[in-house]
Amino acid sequence: MAVPAAFFVVFFAYPVTAIVGRGIKTEDGWQFGRIGEVLGRPDILDVLWFTTWQALASTALTLLIALPGAYVFARFAFPGKQVLRAVVTVPFVLPTVVVGTAFLAVLGRGGLLDELGGVRLDTTVWAILLAHVFFNYAVVVRTVGGLWSQLDPRQEEAARVLGAGRFAAFRRVTLPALAPAVAAAALMVFLFTFTSFGVVQILGGPAYSTLEVEVYRQTAQLLDLPTAAVLTLVQFTAVGAILAVHAVTVRRRERALKLVDPARTSRRPRGAGQWALLGGVLLTALLLILLPLGVLVERSFGGADGPGGYGFGYYRALRSAGSGASSTFLVPPLEAVGNSLRYALAATLIALVVGGLAAAALTRRAGRLVRGFDALLMLPLGVSAVTVGFGFLITLDEPPLDLRTSWILVPLAQALVGVPFVVRTMLPVLRAVDERLREAAAVLGASPWRAWREVDLPLVRRAVLVAAGFAFAVSLGEFGATVFIARPDNPTLPVAVARLLGRSGELNYGQAMALSTILMLVCAVSLLLLERIRTDRSGEF
Amino acid sequence: MNTTTKYAAAALAATLGVTVLAGCGSDGDPAGSGASKGSGSKTVTLVSHDSFNVSDKVLKAFTKETGYRVKTLKSGDAGAALNQEILTKGSPRGDVFFGVDNTLLSRALDNGLFTPYEAKGLDRVARDTQQDEKHRVTPVDTGDICVNYDKKFFADKKLAPPKTFEDLLKPAYKNLLVTENAASSSPGLGFLLGTIASEGEDGYEAYWKKLEANGVKVVDGWEQAYNEEFSGSAGGKKTGADRPLVVSYASSPPVEVLYADPQPKEAPTGVATGTCFRQTEYAGLLTGAKNEAGGKALLDFLISKTFQEDMPLNMFVNPVVKDAELPELFTKFGEQIATPPTVAPEKITANREQWIQSWQSLVLK
Numbered sequence: 001m002a003v004p005a006a007f008f009v010v011f012f013a014y015p016v017t018a019i020v021g022r023g024i025k026t027e028d029g030w031q032f033g034r035i036g037e038v039l040g041r042p043d044i045l046d047v048l049w050f051t052t053w054q055a056l057a058s059t060a061l062t063l064l065i066a067l068p069g070a071y072v073f074a075r076f077a078f079p080g081k082q083v084l085r086a087v088v089t090v091p092f093v094l095p096t097v098v099v100g101t102a103f104l105a106v107l108g109r110g111g112l113l114d115e116l117g118g119v120r121l122d123t124t125v126w127a128i129l130l131a132h133v134f135f136n137y138a139v140v141v142r143t144v145g146g147l148w149s150q151l152d153p154r155q156e157e158a159a160r161v162l163g164a165g166r167f168a169a170f171r172r173v174t175l176p177a178l179a180p181a182v183a184a185a186a187l188m189v190f191l192f193t194f195t196s197f198g199v200v201q202i203l204g205g206p207a208y209s210t211l212e213v214e215v216y217r218q219t220a221q222l223l224d225l226p227t228a229a230v231l232t233l234v235q236f237t238a239v240g241a242i243l244a245v246h247a248v249t250v251r252r253r254e255r256a257l258k259l260v261d262p263a264r265t266s267r268r269p270r271g272a273g274q275w276a277l278l279g280g281v282l283l284t285a286l287l288l289i290l291l292p293l294g295v296l297v298e299r300s301f302g303g304a305d306g307p308g309g310y311g312f313g314y315y316r317a318l319r320s321a322g323s324g325a326s327s328t329f330l331v332p333p334l335e336a337v338g339n340s341l342r343y344a345l346a347a348t349l350i351a352l353v354v355g356g357l358a359a360a361a362l363t364r365r366a367g368r369l370v371r372g373f374d375a376l377l378m379l380p381l382g383v384s385a386v387t388v389g390f391g392f393l394i395t396l397d398e399p400p401l402d403l404r405t406s407w408i409l410v411p412l413a414q415a416l417v418g419v420p421f422v423v424r425t426m427l428p429v430l431r432a433v434d435e436r437l438r439e440a441a442a443v444l445g446a447s448p449w450r451a452w453r454e455v456d457l458p459l460v461r462r463a464v465l466v467a468a469g470f471a472f473a474v475s476l477g478e479f480g481a482t483v484f485i486a487r488p489d490n491p492t493l494p495v496a497v498a499r500l501l502g503r504s505g506e507l508n509y510g511q512a513m514a515l516s517t518i519l520m521l522v523c524a525v526s527l528l529l530l531e532r533i534r535t536d537r538s539g540e541f
Numbered sequence: 542m543n544t545t546t547k548y549a550a551a552a553l554a555a556t557l558g559v560t561v562l563a564g565c566g567s568d569g570d571p572a573g574s575g576a577s578k579g580s581g582s583k584t585v586t587l588v589s590h591d592s593f594n595v596s597d598k599v600l601k602a603f604t605k606e607t608g609y610r611v612k613t614l615k616s617g618d619a620g621a622a623l624n625q626e627i628l629t630k631g632s633p634r635g636d637v638f639f640g641v642d643n644t645l646l647s648r649a650l651d652n653g654l655f656t657p658y659e660a661k662g663l664d665r666v667a668r669d670t671q672q673d674e675k676h677r678v679t680p681v682d683t684g685d686i687c688v689n690y691d692k693k694f695f696a697d698k699k700l701a702p703p704k705t706f707e708d709l710l711k712p713a714y715k716n717l718l719v720t721e722n723a724a725s726s727s728p729g730l731g732f733l734l735g736t737i738a739s740e741g742e743d744g745y746e747a748y749w750k751k752l753e754a755n756g757v758k759v760v761d762g763w764e765q766a767y768n769e770e771f772s773g774s775a776g777g778k779k780t781g782a783d784r785p786l787v788v789s790y791a792s793s794p795p796v797e798v799l800y801a802d803p804q805p806k807e808a809p810t811g812v813a814t815g816t817c818f819r820q821t822e823y824a825g826l827l828t829g830a831k832n833e834a835g836g837k838a839l840l841d842f843l844i845s846k847t848f849q850e851d852m853p854l855n856m857f858v859n860p861v862v863k864d865a866e867l868p869e870l871f872t873k874f875g876e877q878i879a880t881p882p883t884v885a886p887e888k889i890t891a892n893r894e895q896w897i898q899s900w901q902s903l904v905l906k
Contacts (some may be wrong), residue, residue, distance in 0.1 A: 022628075076712060097764075108780065159760025172749055206722040206761050206905050217725060221623035222894070223648070272723050299779065386621075393625055405586070405614055405632050484625070486588065486634055487614040499591060501764045505791045506775030509768060 004358035005373070010401070012380055015391025017233070023229025024122025038230040044214070045486035048234070051194060051210040054125065058132035058193035058216045059186055061217065065133055065284060067182075072281040073141055074148035076274070082313055084282075089138040089469070093477035093523050095494035096198025096499060096526055100514040102292035103131050103203055104120065105299070118238070127203040132196065134288055136189040143185040144178060145429055146466050149262035151177055180428045187246045188424065211235050212442070215384040221483070232387050239382030243375040259432060259459060293520060300513035305435035314510035318518075333515055336496040337522060338392045341480075343492060344475035346411035347418055351471040356417065356464065360452060362423070363430040372491075377423050380416045385480025388413060392485065405486055413481040418471030425467040429460050467526050476523055493519045551709055585609045585835030586635030588827070590622040593639060593778040594855040596700030597850070605844050609835045619727060619815045620645065626827070627652045632636070636836035639681060639737075641884040643672065643883070644730060647890035648653065648792060661841040665862045670821045672886055678823035681843050682858035685791035685878045686731030687817040688718070689810045692775030694785035703786070705815030708737045709752060716756035719788040722905075724897050727820075732788040733900055736816030738882040742892075746868045749903045758784060759904050767793070773810040775801065791817065791856040795874040799854075812876040823859070 024031050027092055038044055073085060091099065097233045107121040107130070114120050151174060159169040189355035197212045211231055218228035269278050300311045318333045355377075362374050372374045380388070390411070396403045432455055441451035455466075479494040491499065493515060550623035586592075593615060614635055615623050623641050628635065628789060630652060636662030636855045641649045649655065655677040663679065667799070668682035690702040705707050709718060733745075755859075760766045768776030771787035774797065794808035803810075824843050826836045840847055859867070867875075878884050 100765075101769075104765075105780065108769065200764065201725075201761050206725070206759055220624060221725065223624045302779070389616075390625065390628060394628050397629065404629070456893060466558060468818065483591070484617050484621060486614040486625070489613050495591070501768065502592070503800070504767055504774055504789070504796045506797075507800035508773075508801055509776040509779075 001357070001361035002371075004354045004361070004377070007354045007419075009304050009374065011392075012383075012388070012416055015395045016383060016387055018395045019225070019387055019391040020229040023225035023232075024063050025225075030530055034226050035230050035233065038227050039234070044231070047209050047211055047214050051212075051239075054128060054132075054200075054210070055190055055194040055196075057125075058129050058136075058196075059190045061129055062133045062136045062140060062189045063182075064188055064195075065288070066137045067144065068277060069137065069281045070141045070145035070148060071284065072278055073145040074262075075153070075266055076249075076269050077277055078268070078278060083140070083524075084285065086524045087293075088141060088285055089527050090293065090472060090520050091289055091472035092136070092138045094516070094520065095477050095479040095497060096165065096202065097479070097494070097498045097514075098296065098519070099131060099134065099292070100202030101501070101512075102199060102296045102517075103127060103134075105295040106292050107203075118389070124260050125204070125208070128196075128208065130288070131199045131203055132189075132193045133438045134193055134292065135199070136287060139188050139192070140185045142466060143188070143425060143428075144181045146463065147181040147432075148174075148178060149265055150259040150462070151265070152427075153265050162359075168516050180431075183246055186430060187242065187378075187403065188381075190242060190468045191378070194238070194242075194487060195235070195382055197384070206494075212384050216386045217389060219384075220385045228387070232383065236383055239374065239379060246375075255329060259429070262462065293479060294521070296513055297517050300510065300517040302510070314507070314514040317507055317511050318514055333500070334518075335512060336491050336493050337352050337514070339490045339520070340476055340519075342494040343407075343414065344472050346408070346482075347414035347475035348468055348472040349421050350411060350415035351418030351475075352464070352468055353420040353457070355467065355471070356426065358419070359423050359426040359430055360456070362427060363433075363450075363456075374423075378420045381420050385413075386484055388416065389481050389484030405488075407487065407490075409427070409485050410482055410487060410492075410537055411475065413485060414475040414478045415471070417478060418474050419483075421470040421474060422467040425461045425470060426460055429463040430456060433459050472526055473523055476519070476526070493522075546641050553848070582823075582832045582835065583608060583610055583776060584612050585637070585832050585839050586612045586614060586618070586631070587839060588614045588626065588635035588638045589623070590619045590640040591615050591617060592619070592856060596851050596855060599847055599851045603839070604732065605792040607835075607838045607842070609802075609832075609838055611839065612644075618860065622830055626654055629867045630654060631829050633829050636827060636830035636832045637824055637826040637839050638827055640822055641678065641825070642727075642822050642885050644727070644820070644889050644893070645824060646672060646678065646695065646886040649825070651826060651890070656828045656830070658813070658837055658840060659836075660844055662844055662862070665864055666844060667861050667863070669880060670861050672823075672862075678825040679844060680839050680861045681822050681824050682849075682852055682856065683819055683821045683861060684816040685881070686728045686735065687772065687789065687791050687818050687876075688732075688813040689771070689787050689789045690813060691771070691785035692807075692809055692811050694772055697853050702811060703813050703816070705813070706736055708813070709747075709786075710755055711749060712755070714786065715753065716758075718752075718756075718788075719758045719760060719784040720788040721763055721766050722759055724759045728763050728766075728788050728790065729759075730893075730897070731818040733896065734884050735816065737879070737886050737896065738818065745896075746790050746899060746903060747901060753904050757904070763789065773797075776875060790857065791876055791878050792853075792871070795870045796857055796878070798874045799870055809872040814876055814878055817878050817881040819878070819883055821861070851889070 024034055073081065094273070107119075107127050121130070156169045156173045158174050160166070162170065194210075195212045196210055197216065200208055200210050200213055211234065215228050215231045215235070218224045218231065222301070269275050300314055301312070358373070358377055392409060395406060403412070431525070437455045438451050445456065460487050477490075477494060479498070480491075482492055482495060483498075497512050497515050497519070500508045500515065542865040572773050593613065594793070595613075604610050612635075616625055619640050619642060621644055623638075625698065626638050638654070641758060657675045657849070659680075660679045663676070665798070666679055666680055667683075672680075672867065676771045690704065691701075700713060703711070703714055708714065710724045720732055723729040723733040736748050760770060766787050767774050769775045769780055770782050770784045771789075772782045772785045773781070776782075777784075791812050794810045794812060797810055798804055798808050824840060826833065826840060828837045844862055846862065846865055849860035849862050850868075852860060853868050853871055859871075
C-alpha cells in the first residue's frame with residue numbers, strides 16, 4: 001500500500017496539483033471564480049457536450065461489437081486463436097498518428113470504401129466512432145474474455161440440468177460473474193474515448209474538439225494556464241464521478257467465483273449457430289482491425305521499385321541514418337525500436353510492481369480509504385498527457401528528484417498510464433479468490449506474504465501476464481507524454497513515425513509506413529510471447 | 542502488512558535497479574540528471590523542439606574546436622517546447638534554447654527567458670532578421686511558408702498556377718486550395734499572418750470571406766494537408782488526393798526531390814512566390830544557465846559557416862549568414878523568395894488570439 005501510494009503522490013498528484021495550482025492560484029489565494037467564468041463560455045460548453053456524447057456512443061458501439069468477440073475467444077478453440085488474440089490487441093498500442101493515416105486510407109478520399117462504393121467517412125463522427133472501436137476492441141476482449149475463459153462452464157450446465165433455459169442460465173449464472181469485468185471494460189473504453197485526442201484531431205478535422213484537445217491547446221500552444229486548469233478540473237470531476245459510480249456497482253456484484261484453468265473451458269464450436277457466431281466475429285475482426293492494418297503494411301512495401309511495384313526499399317532505408325545530408329535522424333530510424341523496447345520494459349516493470357502491490361492491498365483491505373485509493377489509481381487515465389508532462393517540469397526540478405532531463409522520466413510517465421491496467425486486470429481475479437483459502441493458509445502458519453504467494457499468485461498468474469502485456473503495449477505506443485518529456489535524441493517508435501510523417505517526400509512517407517509496420521510486428525510478437533509464457537504453471541517469473 | 546511492505550520496497554528497489562541497467566548503454570549518458578554541472582563543465586545542453594537536427598560530424602567539429610560536448614534535449618513542437626522553458630524560467634533544463642520563431646518571439650522576451658549575448662560574427666547575419674537590439678536572441682535560420690502547387694495538374698489543365706494572395710481568389714482556382722488550422726498548426730498560422738501582412742489588419746477578414754467562398758479546405762495539421770490532400774506530394778498521389786494547392790514551405794519542392802526514388806529531373810511541385818510569410822528562428826542563452834561559457838560558445842557556433850551550411854539539408858531552412866552557400870539541391874529545385882511583407886513580433890503577440898478567434902469563426906463554423 002505504501003509503495004503505490006508514494007508513487008502516485010510523487011509522480012502524479014503532486015505534479016498535477018502544481019500545474020493546476022499555477023492556473024487558479026494567484027497572490028490573493030485560490031481564484032475559484034475563474035471556474036464559473038470559463039464554464040460560461042459557449043465554445044467550452046460545445047466541447048463538453050461533444051466529448052460526452054461521442055464517448056457514450058463509442059462505448060456502446062464497442063461493447064456491441066466486442067462482447068461477442070470476448071465470448072468467442074473465451075469459449076471456442078480454433079486454429080490461430082493465439083495469433084489472432086495478439087493481433088486484435090495491436091491497434092490498442094498503435095500511436096494515433098499511424099491509426100489516423102490507416103483510417104484515412106480506408107475511409108478517406110481514394111480510400112477503399114471510396115473506390116468500392118463512393119463512400120467517404122472522413123471528417124465525420126462515424127470515422128471517430130469506428131476508430132474508437134478499432135482501438136478499444138481488445139480492451140473488452142481481453143478484460144472480459146480473460147475472466148470468461150476461467151469461469152467454470154459446469155455451473156451454467158448445472159443450471160440447465162435444473163431446468164433453466166439457455167438464456168436464463170446465462171443471465172443468472174454467467175452474467176453476474178462477468179458483470180464486474182464488463183463494467184471494468186466499459187469504464188476503460190469510456191475513459192479512453194472521453195479523453196481521446198489524436199483520433200479526434202486527425203479523423204474529425206478541425207470542426208470537432210474534445211476536452212483533451214482543448215486542454216492541450218490551452219496549455220501547450222497558448223500557455224493559458226487558468227483555462228487549462230479549469231478544464232483539467234472538469235475532466236477530473238467527470239472521471240472521478242464515473243469511477244465512483246463504477247466502484248459502487250462493481251462492489252455490489254463482486255463475489256467469490258470458482259475459477260478454473262482456461263484450457264479446460266474452450267472447445268471447438270459445435271452446430272451451425274456456434275460456427276456462424278465464430279465466423280461473424282472473425283469477419284468483424286477482419287474488416288475492422290486487419291483491414292486498416294493491412295493497408296499500412298501494403299503501403300510500406302509499395303512504390304520502391306518503380307510505380308506500382310512492391311519491394312523492401314523503405315525498409316532498407318530505415319537501416320541508414322541517411323547519406324550525410326539527407327538524414328531525418330542522427331541515428332538510423334531502426335534504432336528507435338531498441339529505444340522503445342528499453343523504455344517499455346522499464347515502464348512495465350514499474351507498472352507491475354506498483355500496480356500489483358496496489359491490487360494486493362486493495363483485495364486485502366476494506367474501508368472507505370482503500371476504496372478511494374482504488375478510484376484514485378484510475379485517475380491518470382483521465383488526465384491529459386500534457387498536464388502530467390508540464391507538471392513534471394515544474395515539480396521534479398530539485399535534487400534528489402531532478403528528473404527533468406533524465407531518461408527514467410519517460411518510463412515513469414508511461415507506467416503511470418500502465419498501472420491502472422495492471423490494477424484493473426488483476427483486481428477482478430484477485431477479488432474472486434475465495435477468502436477461505438487464505439484463511440486456511442494463515443491458520444496453517446503462513447505469513448501474509450507466503451499466503452499470497454502460495455494461494456493468490458498461482459490463481460492470478462494469467463491476469464498478471466495479461467496485465468504485463470497491456471502495460472508493455474501501452475508503453476510501446478504511448479505518444480502524448482513521451483513527446484513532451486525532454487529526451488536526448490533517442491526517439492521512440494511513435495515519435496520517429498510522427499517525425500517521418502512530418503516531412504515531405506515519398507521516402508519519408510514510406511519509411512513512416514515501414515516503421516509503423518515494424519511497430520505492429522513488435523507489439524504482436526511481444527503479446528504473442530506473453531500468451532505463450534503462461535503455459536508454464538509451476539515456476540516463478 | 543509489515544513483511545509485505547518490506548518485500549515491496551525490495552521489489553521496487555530491484556525494479557529501479559533493472560531500469561537503470563536497461564538505460565545504460567542507450568546513449569552513453571549516466572542515469573540521473575543530465576544537466577550541466579558547474580561552470581567548468583565540459584557539456585553544454587541545447588534545448589529545442591522536435592524538428593531540430595544537425596549532422597554528427599558538425600557537432601564533433603564543435604567539440605574539437607571548443608572542448609564542449611553538446612547534449613540535445615527535445616520536447617514537443619515549437620510552441621510546446623518554448624512554453625516549457627517559460628514554465629521553468631530561472632531553473633532551466635539546459636544552457637541554450639533554439640527554436641523560438643518570430644511569431645513567438647515577444648512571448649519569450651516578455652517573460653525574460655534569455656540573457657543578452659552578442660554572438661561572434663553577428664555582423665555577417667542579415668540585418669532584417671535581427672529583431673532585438675539587446676541581443677537577447679540570435680537569428681539562426683529563416684524559412685518561408687508559401688502555397689505549393691502541383692505542376693502536373695496545372696500543365697494538364699493548361700492553367701497558369703497562382704502567384705499571389707489575390708490570385709487565390711480567382712474563380713479558376715475554386716476548390717483547389719487546402720490549408721491548415723491556424724489555431725493548431727504553424728504553417729496554418731503563418732499563412733494567416735501572411736494574409737494579414739498583405740491585406741492589412743482591416744482587410745484580412747474580408748479576404749478570408751472571399752477565400753472561403755472560393756472553396757478553401759481547412760484540415761488540422763500539415764501532415765494531413767500535405768500527405769493526404771495535396772495531389773502533388775508522394776503521399777497524396779497514393780491517396781488520389783484532389784487538391785493541387787497546399788500551404789506548405791518554400792523548401793518542400795527540393796525535399797520532394799531529395800526523398801524521391803529515383804530522383805526526378807525537376808521538382809514535381811512549385812511555389813507561388815507571392816503567397817509567402819517568413820519565419821525566422823532564434824536561439825538564446827537561457828537565464829540561469831549552468832554553463833554560460835559553453836552556451837556562449839554554442840551560440841557563436843550556431844551562426845558559424847560550418848553549422849549554417851549544414852543546416853539546410855537537416856532542417857530544410859535557409860541560412861542567415863551571407864557567407865554560407867546553399868546546397869545544390871536548393872539552388873536547383875527550390876525558389877529563393879524575396880523578403881515578403883511581415884508582421885512585427887510584438888503585434889503578433891498582442892493580437893494572435895483575437896486574429897485566430899476571428900479566423901476560426903470565419904472558416905470553421
